[in-house]
Amino acid sequence: MMRWSNPLVSAVATPPVAAAQGWIRGRSFPEEKPLLDLAQAVPSYLPAEALRRRVAEAANEPETSLYSDILGAAALRARFARHLSGEYAARVEAGNVAITSGCNQAYCVAVCALAGPGDEVILPVPYYFNHDMWLRMQGIVPVYLPFDPRHPGRLRLDALREALTPRTRALVLVSPANPTGAEYPSADIEAAHEMLRGRGASLVIDETYKDFRAGSGPPHMLMASGAHQDAGLVQLFSFSKAYSMAGYRVGAIACNAGLLAEIEKLLDCVAICPARISQAAALFALEHLNEWREAKSRLMRERVGLLREHFARSNLGYQLVSCGAYFAYVRHPFGGTASLEVARRLADRQNILCLPGSFFGPGQDDYLRFAFANVESDCFEALIDRLRASQSEG
Numbered sequence: 001m002m003r004w005s006n007p008l009v010s011a012v013a014t015p016p017v018a019a020a021q022g023w024i025r026g027r028s029f030p031e032e033k034p035l036l037d038l039a040q041a042v043p044s045y046l047p048a049e050a051l052r053r054r055v056a057e058a059a060n061e062p063e064t065s066l067y068s069d070i071l072g073a074a075a076l077r078a079r080f081a082r083h084l085s086g087e088y089a090a091r092v093e094a095g096n097v098a099i100t101s102g103c104n105q106a107y108c109v110a111v112c113a114l115a116g117p118g119d120e121v122i123l124p125v126p127y128y129f130n131h132d133m134w135l136r137m138q139g140i141v142p143v144y145l146p147f148d149p150r151h152p153g154r155l156r157l158d159a160l161r162e163a164l165t166p167r168t169r170a171l172v173l174v175s176p177a178n179p180t181g182a183e184y185p186s187a188d189i190e191a192a193h194e195m196l197r198g199r200g201a202s203l204v205i206d207e208t209y210k211d212f213r214a215g216s217g218p219p220h221m222l223m224a225s226g227a228h229q230d231a232g233l234v235q236l237f238s239f240s241k242a243y244s245m246a247g248y249r250v251g252a253i254a255c256n257a258g259l260l261a262e263i264e265k266l267l268d269c270v271a272i273c274p275a276r277i278s279q280a281a282a283l284f285a286l287e288h289l290n291e292w293r294e295a296k297s298r299l300m301r302e303r304v305g306l307l308r309e310h311f312a313r314s315n316l317g318y319q320l321v322s323c324g325a326y327f328a329y330v331r332h333p334f335g336g337t338a339s340l341e342v343a344r345r346l347a348d349r350q351n352i353l354c355l356p357g358s359f360f361g362p363g364q365d366d367y368l369r370f371a372f373a374n375v376e377s378d379c380f381e382a383l384i385d386r387l388r389a390s391q392s393e394g
Ligand SMILES: Cc1ncc(COP(=O)(O)O)c(C=O)c1O
Pocket: 041, 101, 102, 103, 104, 105, 128, 174, 177, 178, 206, 208, 237, 238, 239, 240, 246, 249, 250, 251
């Protein structure tokens, strides 16, 4: 038999969000029961008006149509390094920073620079599905840390120790996490880094949602202690959520300069450089949109509080297991029924689009992910009412 495609790629399922969007394709929704789209993590608001004006202006600047340096325009790298220095009480230099076409690309190139076929990368479950997909397509073996729903924001250090082998290249943490919204305590992050370093492996930490944390101050002290300058720490960021710039495709990596030189080879091949006009937007965001970003962060925290209240007082069969940043991770009341079937029923009968737990790893069939960032909080009551109505349909 002829083989037309890479079996490693063919073995990976359809992109999850696209699969869920396919469930409602071609459907229209009545005014009295509109679609509640809680599938993809995109903020419900536009970028700041001033940023949009800056983009229009940048379109007329001659350098916008040129490539930048592979690792990003010097001014943006320097400004982002300054941003990280402030946020993490650290000294981050431009030479430790790369700008990428989104955080997903940052993750893909970082992983390729760290690991090859047959190597192992550890992911706590539930994981961000693209992280797992990419490992599999590269022939890297994902090794899973089990989920403890009683402590969704804790890292099981004993389980991590047991999972380490001579083939371990990295542990990937997402904090606040997708899909649970939970934040790892800084002590867990630092202890994991220490344990990995002792084994010649790296901590890759995706902090896409760092601006939507419940607390203030640095999320961990690894950069303050200079870990980004040694091998062993790779920090990833996204401009998609903090500045509502998902379509602009800007992300970043902070790590050791030697690893960055490896990453540069990968970035050169996949995109040459991030879109120049988007880099102009990101620079503007860092320079001018601090207050805007903080206001949106407050807005999201309010939504977290409201959603918790709604679940607490509604006595639903659906149980809020974890909630933070953009996400609510919910145990559905149909134990034994696949989460995919539950999610499809919610789409078909209740006009609620959410993602099944099974998209986020093994053993997640009792759960659903609701990306509440996508909708205004005045939809929460309707969400609860429809979830209640769904309970009699089991
Ligand atoms: C944990 C995590 N990392 C990365 C991304 C993608 O970020 P970007 O749009 O910058 O590629 C997402 C988007 O949902 C995410 O949840």
